[in-house]
Amino acid sequence: MSIRATFSYFQGMEGDMYQFYRIPKLLFTSEYFKNLSCEAKVLYGLMLDRMSLSIKNRWLDEEDRVYIFFSVEEIMEMLNCGRNKAVNCLKELDQETGIGLIEKKRLGLGKANVIYVKNFSLREYPDEPAEMEIETDDPEYEEQIPCNFEENMPENAVNTQKFEKQTSRSLENKLQEVSKTNFKKFEKQTSGSLKNKLQEVSKANCNNTEYNDNESSKTESYPSIHHDRNDVDKMDERYAYRQIICENIEYDILCQSYKPESVEELVELMLDAICTTKKYLQINGEAMPAQVVKNRLLKVGYEHIQYVFFSLSKNTTKVKNIRQYMLTVLYNAPVTINQFYDAEVRHDMYGG
Numbered sequence: 509m510s511i512r513a514t515f516s517y518f519q520g521m522e523g524d525m526y527q528f529y530r531i532p533k534l535l536f537t538s539e540y541f542k543n544l545s546c547e548a549k550v551l552y553g554l555m556l557d558r559m560s561l562s563i564k565n566r567w568l569d570e571e572d573r574v575y576i577f578f579s580v581e582e583i584m585e586m587l588n589c590g591r592n593k594a595v596n597c598l599k600e601l602d603q604e605t606g607i608g609l610i611e612k613k614r615l616g617l618g619k620a621n622v623i624y625v626k627n628f629s630l631r632e633y634p635d636e637p638a639e640m641e642i643e644t645d646d647p648e649y650e651e652q653i654p655c656n657f658e659e660n661m662p663e664n665a666v667n668t669q670k671f672e673k674q675t676s677r678s679l680e681n682k683l684q685e686v687s688k689t690n691f692k693k694f695e696k697q698t699s700g701s702l703k704n705k706l707q708e709v710s711k712a713n714c715n716n717t718e719y720n721d722n723e724s725s726k727t728e729s730y731p732s733i734h735h736d737r738n739d740v741d742k743m744d745e746r747y748a749y750r751q752i753i754c755e756n757i758e759y760d761i762l763c764q765s766y767k768p769e770s771v772e773e774l775v776e777l778m779l780d781a782i783c784t785t786k787k788y789l790q791i792n793g794e795a796m797p798a799q800v801v802k803n804r805l806l807k808v809g810y811e812h813i814q815y816v817f818f819s820l821s822k823n824t825t826k827v828k829n830i831r832q833y834m835l836t837v838l839y840n841a842p843v844t845i846n847q848f849y850d851a852e853v854r855h856d857m858y859g860g
Contacts (some may be wrong), residue, residue, distance in 0.1 A: 509574055511719070527780075529550075529553045529554060529556075529557050529777055530553060530556060530557065531549055531550065531552065531553035531556075532552075532553075532556075532628075533628065535549045535552065536549065538630060541607070543601060544600055544601075544607055545597070547587055547589065547593065547597050548597045548600040548601055548606075550587065551583060551587065551597045551598075551601065552579075552587075552601060552609050552610075552625070554583075554586055555578060555601075555610065555623065555625045556577060556625060557649075558576045558577075558578055558625075559574055559576055559625055559747070560747065560750060561576070562574050562575060563750065563751070564750075564754065573624060574624075574625070575613070575622040575624050576622070576623050576624075576625060577622060577623070578623055580594050580595060580598070580770070583597065583598070598610075598612075603626070608626065609625070609626050609628065610622070610623050610624065610625055610626060611626060612624075613622040627744075628844075643702060652704050657698065699708060710764060745783065746779055746783045749782050749783060750775065750779055752806065753775055753778055753779065753782075753805075753806075753808075754775065756806070756807075756808060756809050756810075757771075757774075757775075757809060757810050757812070757813045758809075758810040759771065759775070761810065762810065762813055765814075766817055768815070771813070772815065773834075774813060774834070774838065777831065777834055777835055778805050778808065778838060781798075781801055781802065781805055781835055782801075782802045782805055782806065784798055786798055788794060789801045789835070790832055790837075791835065791836050791839050792836055792840070796839075801839060804839050804842060805838060805839065807842045808838060808841060808842060811845065812841040812842055812845060813841075815833070815841050815845045816837050816838055816841055819837055820837070
């Protein structure tokens with residue numbers, strides 16, 4: 509049997525109909541990760557997604573750290589690559605042989621290795637300034653340096669090392685360290701050679717303009733994934749909401765009565781709506797404030813999911829956008845469930 513694909517344009521809200529793997533944006537925008545291959549970055553995203561399964565199954569160690577199982581064979585299948593490529597991707601991510609985004613732990617002979625997927629944050633640190641050497645072999649050097657050197661320093665050169673009593677003979681030993689912060693350039697130096705030496709020092713606390721764009725202005729260190737400063741950084745928030753949803757709907761019990769993949773689809777659909785960054789979502793064909801939808805979905809419980817499955821099984825009309833239709837049914841469930849079952853009871857009692 510062959511598989512054929514048809515391609516069409518997205519219309520309306522159809523762009524939200526798919527489920528996606530999430531890869532932190534910093535892996536592609538930060539210079540720190542520029543040497544990491546695209547395959548390794550994709551593998552990290554796959555491992556982050558695998559963590560949701562670990563959380564659902566409570567795969568935690570004695571220190572309450574989440575771990576996953578991800579074999580080389582699975583990597584070969586997911587990335588459609590050979591064994592060497594799969595192993596190299598793992599090495600790139602590993603803390604012992606690569607960048608440190610994962611940590612492998614051996615459980616023993618014949619047992620699968622467990623993998624800890626690491627969270628990360630990036631911070632900028634000022635480079636250590638090179639020691640400035642002033643050559644004083646030139647006999648005319650003494651005449652080039654003013655005796656009262658401190659008075660010629662600009663006012664904005666704050667927090668610098670104070671020069672003690674300067675003499676032409678001790679100046680070489682005194683100019684070893686300059687401030688690491690907020691030090692700009694000397695504007696009016698009488699010594700031509702000294703002007704070249706003290707043009708710029710450390711750039712700590714300066715603006716990070718390398719990635720300035722319309723989306724965000726990054727004037728401080730890169731945020732941690734824990735912070736909700738962009739959609740990628742909300743991954744831990746998504747996991748927290750997943751725990752709430754699974755508890756509300758009694759996930760494990762539902763999976764005994766219905767297909768686990770069907771239950772999982774509803775959970776992911778609710779998560780996407782709850783964690784969206786959009787201001788409005790399409791419900792009942794109308795734009796509803798996303799916060800209103802979020803509050804309603806957090807009220808969905810076990811009996812509401814039963815009602816949703818029952819409603820889906822009774823529907824005989826063709827649904828053009830099944831994802832939007834299911835979201836609407838979930839949203840309406842807490843307020844329509846009683847009326848629906850009342851109508852069913854009346855129908856059974858009196859006929860229709």
